[in-house]
Amino acid sequence: xxxxxxxxxxxxxxxxxxxxxxxxxxxxxxxxxxxxxxxxxxxxxxxxxxxxxxxxxxxxxxxxxxxxxxxxxxxxxxxxxxxxxxxxxxxxxxxxxxxxxxxxxxxxxxxxxxxxxxxxxxxxxxxxxxxxxxxxxxxxxxxxxxxxxxxxxxxxxxxxxxxxxxxxxxxxxxxxxxxxxxxxxxxxxxxxxxxxxxxxxxxxxxxxxxxxxxxxxxxxxxxxxxxxxxxxxxxxxxxxxxxxxxxxxxxxxxxxxxxxxxxxxxxxxxxxxxxxx
Amino acid sequence: xxxxxxxxxxxxxxxxxxxxxxxxxxxxxxxxxxxxxxxxxxxxxxxxxxxxxxxxxxxxxxxxxxxxxxxxxxxxxxxxxxxxxxxxxxxxxxxxxxxxxxxxxxxxxxxxxxxxxxxxxxxxxxxxxxxxxxxxxxxxxxxxxxxxxxxxxxxxxxxxxxxxxxxxxxxxxxxxxxxxxxxxxxxxxxxxxxxxxxxxxxxxxxxxxxxxxxxxxxxxxxxxxxxxxxxxxxxxxxxxxxxxxxxxxxxxxxxxxxxxxxxxxxxxxxxxxxxxxxxxxxxxxxxxxxxxxxxxxxxxxxxxxxxxxxxxxxxxxxxxxxxxxxxxxxxxxxxxxxxxxxxxxxxxxxxxxxxxxxxxxxxxxxxxxxxxxxxxxxxxxxxxxxxxxxxxxxxxxxxxxxxxxxxxxxxxxxxxxxxxxxxxxxxxxxxxxxxxxxxxxxxxxxxxxxxxxxxxxxxxxxxxxxxxxxxxxxxxxxxxxxxxxxxxxxxxxxxxxxxxxxxxxxxxxxxxxxxxxxxxxxxxxxxxxxxxxxxxxxxxxxxxxxxxxxxxxxxxxxxxxxxxxxxxxxxxx
Ligand code: SF4
Ligand code: SF4
Ligand code: FES
Numbered sequence: 136x137x138x139x140x141x142x143x144x145x146x147x148x149x150x151x152x153x154x155x156x157x158x159x160x161x162x163x164x165x166x167x168x169x170x171x172x173x174x175x176x177x178x179x180x181x182x183x184x185x186x187x188x189x190x191x192x193x194x195x196x197x198x199x200x201x202x203x204x205x206x207x208x209x210x211x212x213x214x215x216x217x218x219x220x221x222x223x224x225x226x227x228x229x230x231x232x233x234x235x236x237x238x239x240x241x242x243x244x245x246x247x248x249x250x251x252x253x254x255x256x257x258x259x260x261x262x263x264x265x266x267x268x269x270x271x272x273x274x275x276x277x278x279x280x281x282x283x284x285x286x287x288x289x290x291x292x293x294x295x296x297x298x299x300x301x302x303x304x305x306x307x308x309x310x311x312x313x314x315x316x317x318x319x320x321x322x323x324x325x326x327x328x329x330x331x332x333x334x335x336x337x338x339x340x341x342x343x344x345x346x347x348x349x350x351x352x353x354x355x356x357x358x359x360x361x362x363x364x365x366x367x368x369x370x371x372x373x374x375x376x377x378x379x380x381x382x383x384x385x386x387x388x389x390x391x392x393x394x395x396x397x398x399x400x401x402x403x404x405x406x407x408x409x410x411x412x
Numbered sequence: 413x414x415x416x417x418x419x420x421x422x423x424x425x426x427x428x429x430x431x432x433x434x435x436x437x438x439x440x441x442x443x444x445x446x447x448x449x450x451x452x453x454x455x456x457x458x459x460x461x462x463x464x465x466x467x468x469x470x471x472x473x474x475x476x477x478x479x480x481x482x483x484x485x486x487x488x489x490x491x492x493x494x495x496x497x498x499x500x501x502x503x504x505x506x507x508x509x510x511x512x513x514x515x516x517x518x519x520x521x522x523x524x525x526x527x528x529x530x531x532x533x534x535x536x537x538x539x540x541x542x543x544x545x546x547x548x549x550x551x552x553x554x555x556x557x558x559x560x561x562x563x564x565x566x567x568x569x570x571x572x573x574x575x576x577x578x579x580x581x582x583x584x585x586x587x588x589x590x591x592x593x594x595x596x597x598x599x600x601x602x603x604x605x606x607x608x609x610x611x612x613x614x615x616x617x618x619x620x621x622x623x624x625x626x627x628x629x630x631x632x633x634x635x636x637x638x639x640x641x642x643x644x645x646x647x648x649x650x651x652x653x654x655x656x657x658x659x660x661x662x663x664x665x666x667x668x669x670x671x672x673x674x675x676x677x678x679x680x681x682x683x684x685x686x687x688x689x690x691x692x693x694x695x696x697x698x699x700x701x702x703x704x705x706x707x708x709x710x711x712x713x714x715x716x717x718x719x720x721x722x723x724x725x726x727x728x729x730x731x732x733x734x735x736x737x738x739x740x741x742x743x744x745x746x747x748x749x750x751x752x753x754x755x756x757x758x759x760x761x762x763x764x765x766x767x768x769x770x771x772x773x774x775x776x777x778x779x780x781x782x783x784x785x786x787x788x789x790x791x792x793x794x795x796x797x798x799x800x801x802x803x804x805x806x807x808x809x810x811x812x813x814x815x816x817x818x819x820x821x822x823x824x825x826x827x828x829x830x831x832x833x834x835x836x837x838x839x840x841x842x843x844x845x846x847x848x849x850x851x852x853x854x855x856x857x858x859x860x861x862x863x864x865x866x867x868x869x870x871x872x873x874x875x876x877x878x879x880x881x882x883x884x885x886x887x888x889x890x891x892x893x894x895x896x897x898x899x900x901x902x903x904x905x906x907x908x909x910x911x912x913x914x915x916x917x918x919x920x921x922x923x924x925x926x927x928x929x930x931x932x933x934x935x936x937x938x939x940x941x942x943x944x945x946x947x948x949x950x951x952x953x954x955x956x957x958x959x960x961x962x963x964x965x966x967x968x969x970x971x972x973x974x975x976x977x978x979x980x981x982x983x984x985x
Contacts, residue, residue, distance in 0.1 A: 174902065190656025190746065202855040206906020207899035211453070213622040216662045216741055218551065219457045235744055257593050258903040265570075268455060268562070276563045277518030286471075286512050288527035294520055298545065301520055301552060305456055340518065 166238060168196050169247040170208065174258045180247065187238055193248060194222050194233035197260070209259040217371055220306030224260050225249045230308040230369045251311040253322075264307055270326050273354065277337055278345040293341045299379060300336035302372040303329065309366035309376060315359045325356035328366035328376045335380035338387065348391035348398075357381065357388055417588070417597035417835065422448040422567070423821040425587060425602035426814070427574055427629055430458035431550075431803060432786025433608030434557035435510075435810030436817070437566045440606070443818035447566045448600060450587075452573050452624050456558045459610050459622050460806065463550025464665035464737065466532060466542030467807070468800030469507035473524055474531045475539035480504040482538050485980045487801060488973075490536050490696050491765075491794020492935040493950050494642070497973045498772035499792045503801075503808050510807035511543050519556035521545050534670045534799045536696040542800040547665045547735045553803055572598055575628065575911050576838040577605060577636040577782065580828035584636070584781030588835040590842065592908075595901030597839060601830045603821035604781045606813050607633060607768065608806075611787040615916045615923075616761035616870075617862035620652055620663035629788045631915035633768045634922070638777040640956040641790040641968070642766035643919070644927035644937050647797055648871050650700035652760025654718040659745045661760040664721065664738065666799040668755075669693040671734050673723040675704070676754070677712040683719070698796045698936050701759040705871050708758065718758030724751055759871055763802065765793040765936065766926070769955060775813030778957075781820060781828070785813035790953075795935025844895070845910045851896025854909040861888055861916060869923055874941045875931070882924035889917045925965045926954040 164187040169180040183204055185196045194212055201208050213219040215234045222233040227247050238246065254262040309328040315321040326334075334347050334355070351357045360381055367376045374380070390398040424440040426433045429451035437449040451458060472478040483504040488495055511529065515521065521543050522530040531540045545552045562568065574589035578599075586601040609629025613621030634640055651664040669675070675693050677683050687703040688695035695703075704719045714720055723731055728751035732739055735750075742748040742755055767790040768777050775783040786806045793801065845851070868881025892914055897907035932946035933939050952967040973981075 188657050191658050192745070195658040201905055202859075206853070206855060206897065206909070207904050209903040209905060211457075213453055213457045213459070213624060214462050215622070215659075216462070216737075217744070218548070218737065219461045219622075221453065221457050237744075261593075261903050263593065264454065268568075268570075271559070272562050276559055279516060285516055286528065287515060289523060290527040291523045291525065293527075294523060297520055301545070301555065302548065303555075304461075304551065337518070340520075343518075 166196070166243070167245045168200070169245060170197070170200065170260070171249040172208070172259055173256070175256055178256075191238045192234055193224075193226055193231070193236045193238060193246065196238065196246075197233060197248070209257070209261045211261055218304060220304030223251050223306045223308050223311070225251055225311070230311045232306060232308070232371050235371060251307065253311045253317045254307075266322055267305070267307055267310065267329065270330050271333065274330065274334060274337070274350065275345045275347055277340065277343055279342045280344050283342065287342060289341055296379065297336055297339055299374055300332045302374060303332050304372060305329065306371060308369045308371065312365045312369045314363065314365065315356075321356075321359065325359040326354075328360075328381065330355070331357065331360070331381045331384060332374060332376055335384055338384065348388050351384055352388045352392060357385055360385075416839075417599045418591070419599045419601065420448055420567070420569070421601040422446045423602070424448075424604045424606060424814070424817045425450065425600045426606045426608060427587060428458070428608035428610060428786070428788075429455055429568070430460035430608060430610055430786065431553055431557060431806030432810035432813070433458070433606070434554070434561050435807050436606045436608055436785055436814030437561055438557065438564050439811040439814030440818040441564050441566050443815050443822070445818035445821050448569060448602070449561065449566050450569045450572045450574060450600070452571065454570050455568055456554055458554060459625055460550045460554045460803070462620065462622070462663060463553070463803055464547040464663065465534060465667040465670060466544030466549045466800045467507070467511055467553065467803040468534065468537060468541050468798065469511045469543055469804050470504065470539075470541060471508050471511065471529060471531060471543065472539075473528045475541075478539040478541060481980050483507070483541065484977070485983070486537055487792075487798060488794070488981055490796050490798040492796060492945070493794065494934065494953055494970050495794030496772050496791035496971060497977055498971065499809075501977065502773060502812075503792055503805065506808045507804035510804060510811065514553065514556050514807070517556050517560045519552055521552070532667065532670050533694060535666055535694045535700065536691065536798050537800065542670065544667065546733070547667050547737050549803065553806075569598075573628070573908065573911070574600070575632070575842065576834065577632045578830045578834050579636055579779070580831065582637075582780055583828045584779055585828035586830040588838050590901060592903045595903070597835075599830065599835050603824050603827055604783065604817040606775070606817045607782065607784040607788050608786050608810060608813070609788045611764040611767075612916060612919050613761045613764070615861060615865050615920050617866045618652065618661040619761040620649060620661055621761065626912040626916050627919045628912065628915045629784070630767050631918045633777060633779065633782060633784065634918060634956070634958060636779050636782065637958060638779045638782060639769045640767065640922055641769040641953050642794070642926070643922040643956055644930050644954060645765035645795050645935060646761060646869070646923065647697060647763040647765060647936050648701040648759040649762030650697055650704055650759055651721055651757035652762075653746065654756050654758045655716040655746060662741070662745075663760065663762065664755060664757050665735070666697070668721060668723050668735060668738060671723065671730075672726055673721050675700070676720045676722065677707045678714050679712055681712070683707050683712070696796055697799065698938075701871060702938060704757070704759055714756050716756055718756045720754035721757045722754035724753065727751070763787065763797055765795065765797055766790045773812060774816035775809055776816060783813040783817045785809040795937060842911060845897035845907055848894070848896045851894045852891050854895050854897065854906060854913050857888060857891060857895070858909060858913055858916070861885070861913070861920060864888070865920060865923075869920075869927060871938060873927060873937070873939050875928065875939070878924055878928045882921065882928065885917060885920045885924060889921070892917055921963055922956045925963060926956060929954050929965055929967070
């Protein structure tokens with residue numbers, strides 16, 4: 136990339152609109168992408184020269200490679216608008232959505248794209264994320280009281296905090312970055328931040344009656360999380376994973392196992408009893 | 413003996429795991445059938461996830477005057493009378509219950525102050541009718557159904573592409589395809605198959621659709637002998653992103669206009685005043701899309717060939733709460749802060765009203781044992797779909813198709829036999845691109861096809877343009893016989909594209925042939941050489957089917973509405 140990088144890597148501080156006029160990439164602007172190619176048997180980074188267009192994202196470059204240079208390059212994507220969570224990869228070492236990562240943010244530096252590391256590789260940028268689906272299946276689903284058929288009245292203030300959790304697009308970037316899963320091959324002891332978010336959404340739902348404390352304490356492994364907040368930093372949906380999901384869940388678990396009275400009181404008073412029903 | 417494919421057997425096979433497929437699988441399982449659910453991508457990533465604005469259902473939570481009757485009339489009027497009124501009636505009556513059911517399954521919608529499901533206004537809906545959660549309603553719907561399906565005893569098979577429906581004499585017997593992650597062939601034996609494979613927006617260059625929207629299901633059904641209907645009806649959503657180039661076509665939800673967004677041309681004129689002074693920005697999609705198209709054609713477009721859509725007057729707090737993903741999308745991808753500046757928008761291909769012709773109440777196609785629901789099925793939306801009606805369509809008809817497929821499967825006296833010969837034939841077709849050293853690049857061909865569709869079957873059509881487009885598609889079909897791919901069957905997008913392309917070419921032929929026949933303008937089908945509606949054509953649907961290996965086009969009478977339903981339309985005209 137010959138220009139467009141005069142702003143360095145200060146992504147956050149990009150002024151609106153002015154950028155196109157200020158730094159249009161030249162007609163022959165080309166960027167080098169180092170893309171991981173390989174499968175379960177091994178692989179390597181391969182370099183591709185990709186013409187840069189205005190506003191281009193990393194996924195555009197991958198598509199360019201597929202269409203013009205090597206049609207066998209494997210990657211997942213669906214929406215190209217940061218809504219489906221398919222295109223997760225590690226761009227210059229950081230877990231990102233490729234469709235939301237602008238090429239110009241790297242200021243002309245080479246861009247390296249690797250598959251997310253925490254899950255087994257299938258091919259190129261595609262990994263085997265099936266473990267996440269198995270975990271999801273282990274979580275007791277939403278369970279309203281039998282016979283409570285609705286239509287329900289649930290007041291905005293009682294459900295407000297759930298919307299954040301429901302925004303999760305299952306990109307699994309947080310799973311990728313969580314050191315419990317990543318560094319210690321911890322998928323057999325901790326469900327990971329994505330599923331803490333999922334469980335929080337269920338546990339805090341005013342109409343839910345199931346209890347997941349035991350699961351969290353046991354197989355879910357919430358105790359392994361030591362609140363480093365790395366997960367939060369990479370979440371493209373800006374979910375406050377630790378403060379809003381994990382810490383309240385840890386409190387519930389602590390109550391259930393070490394302060395059953397408080398747990399009972401919470402149950403009677405709080406979350407399962409919305410107003411107005 | 414080791415088979416050359418992995419085999420599975422179910423009473424009901426559901427193909428596609430968007431809203432319709434998930435809902436169908438849940439229903440078929442609840443009806444007692446064993447169910448396999450196949451999706452091209454990972455579970456939860458289907459195109460439904462992109463739906464933003466809401467689910468249309470006459471709950472009457474915000475406007476108590478709303479009722480199924482008004483929803484019925486709005487939908488019929490939106491479809492310009494060629495929808496199947498029987499589908500519309502079922503739809504308008506059952507949509508509310510399907511929404512409440514989602515809530516019982518854990519779905520969460522924005523609330524009214526008194527705790528009920530909030531509803532927002534949307535184009536051509538008389539009352540505030542769209543149940544929503546911000547601008548990510550599709551995600552909520554798919555996640556809720558996904559979490560329900562995984563606990564319902566349905567087997568989910570991810571990243572499998574099925575490319576051929578297997579038949580035993582006339583009846584459906586299963587489907588055949590391959591699995592991406594290991595490159596193995598797979599064969600599903602099934603007594604009934606529900607197609608929930610969505611649309612084929614990917615045949616156009618500028619589209620809001622994902623790579624998956626290549627119409628495999630519709631084309632497979634056609635190849636298996638099913639009748640298609642209304643193929644000329646392709647919806648251009650008025651507002652897609654236009655700049656920068658990489659995001660061209662990405663959807664800008666109608667909710668922006670629902671929440672008060674204003675359209676202006678480059679001169680700053682609120683041009684909808686000239687096209688629909690009553691409904692303005694909230695006119696139906698075909699009208700707004702044509703208006704923007706005209707403004708651009710007549711030289712009043714914005715720098716990148718669109719219109720300005722401005723919501724900034726609603727203030728940052730409101731915008732970030734009601735349209736959070738639009739805010740984020742423009743900020744990150746286009747460097748626009750929509751709380752301060754207008755968006756630049758232009759029409760983008762969004763939806764196909766046409767598809768497989770189905771029986772109104774059951775989703776049964778003309779092939780015994782084959783059902784269809786959602787975007788792949790035709791009839792509900794007629795010549796133009798109203799925003800928000802798609803999500804309720806998925807729920808209402810997904811459920812019905814699943815139930816009826818299960819009933820059919822469980823009632824069969826003898827199970828159909830899936831024919832290995834058909835599977836072997838398909839394998840040979842799939843493997844062909846590997847057998848050449850030189851040949852056509854599927855991506856190149858796809859781009860050319862998109863060019864043809866945009867030029868010749870775009871928003872404004874003419875007889876000559878359509879005829880020329882058809883010839884071009886036929887020429888591309890010939891070239892598609894010589895596609896070539898490198899690599900292996902293991903997660904190989906280029907090779908995958910080869911089969912997709914054949915499906916798309918089949919459907920494009922159907923689009924052209926149908927559009928040529930309909931010599932009038934109606935809804936999404938705008939003919940410059942026949943600019944007016946023709947009442948004669950208002951009584952006909954264009955249908956397509958295969959006979960002796962050739963595509964045949966015909967018409968069918970639109971089922972006439974009984975007097976009491978017809979009165980609903982007059983009452984609100
Ligand atoms: S805060 Fe907990 S879940 Fe998040 S990355 Fe750190 S250890 Fe993992
Ligand atoms: S919590 Fe955030 S990072 Fe984790 S999967 Fe969901 S959206 Fe992705
Ligand atoms: S493609 Fe959907 S999130 Fe990137």
